[in-house]
Amino acid sequence: MSIKLLEVNKYFFAPTENIVMERGEGIYLWDSTGKRYIDCAAATFNLSLGYSNQEVLEAVAEQADKLVHITSSYMSEPVAKLVEKLVEVTPKSLTKIHLKVSGGSTANEGAIKMAQFYNKKSGVISLFRSHVGQTIYTMNASGLGFRRQPFASLGNSGIVHVPPAYCYRCFYNQKPCSCGMLCAERIEEFIKYAGNDSISSMIVEPILGNGDNIVPPKEYFVKLRELADKHHFTLIFDEIQTGIGRTGKMFAADYFGVEPDIMTIAKGLGGTGFQIAAIATKEEYADMDSHYHSFTYGSNSLASAAGVKTLEIITRPGFLDNVTLVGNYIIRRLNEMKEKYSFIGDVRGVGLMIGFEIVDEKGEESLELTTQIKNIAFENGLIMRTSRYGIGNVLKIRPALILTLEQAKEICEILEYTFDQIEVH
Ligand SMILES: Cc1ncc(COP(=O)(O)O)c(C=O)c1O
Structure with a gap:
């Protein structure tokens, strides 16, 4: 089944990456091999309540x-x-x-x-x-x-x-x-x-x-x-x-x-x-x-x-407060990581609209490193998009708004694990 899905790429206007997504639930996505991802792009930043609410x-x-x-x-x-x-x-x-x-x-x-x-x-x-x-x-x-x-x-x-x-x-x-x-x-x-x-x-x-x-x-x-x-x-x-x-x-x-x-x-x-x-x-x-x-x-x-x-x-009581809470948690953790990893240039965001800049040793935008981090994070089960449709140096964290504190911690752990795999720090 999945082989046929990939073959169809040759007829497709925009051939997709060599991967077939099969199922989603909440902040998670699973591909056809059973691998699980946390989707920090909430599809196209549109799944406010996550997959299959x-x-x-x-x-x-x-x-x-x-x-x-x-x-x-x-x-x-x-x-x-x-x-x-x-x-x-x-x-x-x-x-x-x-x-x-x-x-x-x-x-x-x-x-x-x-x-x-x-x-x-x-x-x-x-x-x-x-x-x-x-x-x-x-x-x-x-x-x-x-x-x-x-x-x-x-x-x-x-x-x-x-x-x-x-x-x-x-x-x-x-x-x-x-x-x-x-x-x-x-x-x-x-x-x-x-x-x-x-x-x-x-x-x-x-x-x-x-x-x-x-x-x-x-x-x-x-x-x-x-x-x-x-x-x-x-x-x-x-x-x-x-x-x-x-x-x-x-x-x-x-x-x-x-x-x-x-x-x-x-x-x-x-x-x-x-x-x-x-x-x-x-x-x-x-x-x-x-x-x-x-x-x-x-x-x-x-x-x-x-x-x-x-x-x-x-609009239920507490829903938006949770967005602020988990968002602030991620921003705080990213700011801590910024002290440790010199390629994080700036961390900015409000609620769960978060981005961080990837820079080279001179503080200039590093597109190459941004893409590398995005790809390694993907291997580690974290989907992030880069800014300006892949030509920008900002990695974006915008998961579904139902994110729990536990899941926010998991995102930060995968991020740290990913950053540790990058050589220039
Ligand atoms: C800020 C902003 N405005 C407008 C649009 C266009 O929306 P649509 O893709 O639904 O036409 C987007 C889509 O990414 C967006 O992010």
């Missing part, structure tokens, strides 16, 4: 007996419940929910459109290193240029990229204690040169997910809010990775204490892998008729039922 599966099975899918033109019970729950858990000023999107990219694109529809401007500010999505527009808006390189004819459609608040390697060569949030201040210059009145929105991942797990200081977001209000543009938080409990708060907006005008949500909302996404907005953005941005599988009934159950589980 039974409660979500039961809710979906119950929904499947009634209705698998209807057009989003009709209201249905799971959709009504999901909308209500999302309004409950998102920041107070976000009172409208758009569910007719098919994933993170289309949620982000919808948010940008809503801003353009609302303020009748077109320009978009986005961060270097951001991943906004894979549609042509969101790929253009993304701050990882290598992904648009093969598509030479793309125009930039009024997108302005600005450096993120990356204190460890500051674009402006500043120190956090004395910089006066220069990276946020300088955005005003970009706005000026873009044409003062042309900026419609700024889309920001509160913690850059694919782009190196960069955690800005809290004041950065205060400054962005001020800029958005001053220049009348829409502040969009892309919470596709940071949302649904990943930071130990329901949203990173809660952690940073700043409310955006629009927030996009996807990945973790499906709990155990169902395809559901949403755009949450302030009241005034709901004037855009949804037929301007509406996808066939948006608000699918099964996925909506999964979303409702996921939110119910994540």
Whole structure:
């Protein structure tokens, strides 16, 4: 059976690694040889409740007996419940929910459109290193240029990229204690040169997910809010990775204490892998008729039922506290390891959105070593992804949010064991 699965690679658009995954449960995955892995990427950072969460599966099975899918033109019970729950858990000023999107990219694109529809401007500010999505527009808006390189004819459609608040390697060569949030201040210059009145929105991942797990200081977001209000543009938080409990708060907006005008949500909302996404907005953005941005599988009934159950589980007393507890534990242990292993350059993260930089003896990014550590960890049964789709030097630890302290200890032990196998320390 598994041999046939591997053979099929020759027909496959993207041949996969020489390994067949067979079963998942909680934070664990098993391959066809029976080897067990801890998945620190929670699949594609989307399994907030881990593999095969039974409660979500039961809710979906119950929904499947009634209705698998209807057009989003009709209201249905799971959709009504999901909308209500999302309004409950998102920041107070976000009172409208758009569910007719098919994933993170289309949620982000919808948010940008809503801003353009609302303020009748077109320009978009986005961060270097951001991943906004894979549609042509969101790929253009993304701050990882290598992904648009093969598509030479793309125009930039009024997108302005600005450096993120990356204190460890500051674009402006500043120190956090004395910089006066220069990276946020300088955005005003970009706005000026873009044409003062042309900026419609700024889309920001509160913690850059694919782009190196960069955690800005809290004041950065205060400054962005001020800029958005001053220049009348829409502040969009892309919470596709940071949302649904990943930071130990329901949203990173809660952690940073700043409310955006629009927030996009996807990945973790499906709990155990169902395809559901949403755009949450302030009241005034709901004037855009949804037929301007509406996808066939948006608000699918099964996925909506999964979303409702996921939110119910994540809002249970103690759930988010545990994310903070186990996250802090891993961060503390990694900081201890940093003292011992010179190739760990920086450890940063909030909750279970953790990353650490791998550097060479000069403190420069070491891609080679990063990949080596990732591969040895995999051999040792720990799945980690590297940043910037394999061209970055940050290893990411983002397991399912159901992680226990015992399992967090196990992750750290495998990490230490892996680091011990690396020669340059
Ligand atoms: C922060 C962020 N935004 C947008 C997206 C795009 O989401 P999707 O792959 O569901 O289109 C991703 C996916 O990795 C993401 O991490």
